[in-house]
Amino acid sequence: MSSNPPDDPAKDGPTPGQARNLFGHKGGAQPWEPPVDEASADQGPTPEPKDTSSAPYPRDAQYTPRPQPESSPILGEVDDEGELTKLHPNYKLMMRVGALFGGLAILIAALIADAGLSDQAGTPFGLITIPALIVAAIVGFRLPISRYNARGYQISRDRLRVVRGIWWHSDTIVPFGRVQHIDVDQGPLERALGIATMTLHTAGSHNASVRLPGLGHELAVEMREEIRAHIKRESM
Secondary structure (H helix, E strand, O other): OOOOOOOOHHHHOOOHHHHHHHOOOOOOOOOOOOOOOHHHHHOOOOOOOOOOOOOOOOOOOOOOOOOOOOOOOOOEOOOOOOOOEOOOHHHHHHHHHHHHHHHHHHHHHHHHHHHHHHHHOOOOOOOOHHHHHHHHHHHHHHHHHHHHHOOEEEEEOOEEEEEEOOOOOEEEEEEHHHEEEEEEEOOHHHHHHOEEEEEEEEOOOOOOEEEEEEEEHHHHHHHHHHHHHHHHHHHO
């Protein structure tokens, strides 16, 4: 009686387990990956440690605050009741020169009128000239001092206040946010005295140009640059 030899698995082809390996492991791995233990597969995949080095908002992030502008010696606080900053002393001399020319014109006109009345009406000479001389002295000497004392300004980090006038008092505040451009001008006499006039051109029709004369030239340039820097910071 012949006995059948035992089946050779290699001859009969791959077993079901081997055949499954051709299409992936039971755990879902690819054919070229090693098989996964079923006990460990039932527990689920091992969680990978989270890499927080590239997180958009790290827990211990340090944020640098926005840098504050450096304090400037020419900038202060605008106080309507505070003391005004006086203009350059040479501006008083410039005003006095202009007033002397005005007083001289008054005196010349009085001399001509006095001479005509003396010839035509026989009035004594000096009837007009003497009062005109007093007026010319007041206009040429006293009035410039009063006008100089009535002028001043205050400048802060965001606005400029300009005060002027004796009989017609004017108190103007210009926010830097409205300033479009700034001019620093010097006439021949201003250049000789080392002073300048700063003009702020603003948006709008009312007080579209605000003049601040009687500044030292270096101070006027420094104030202009400070205002420009403020406008540049606010536009960023």
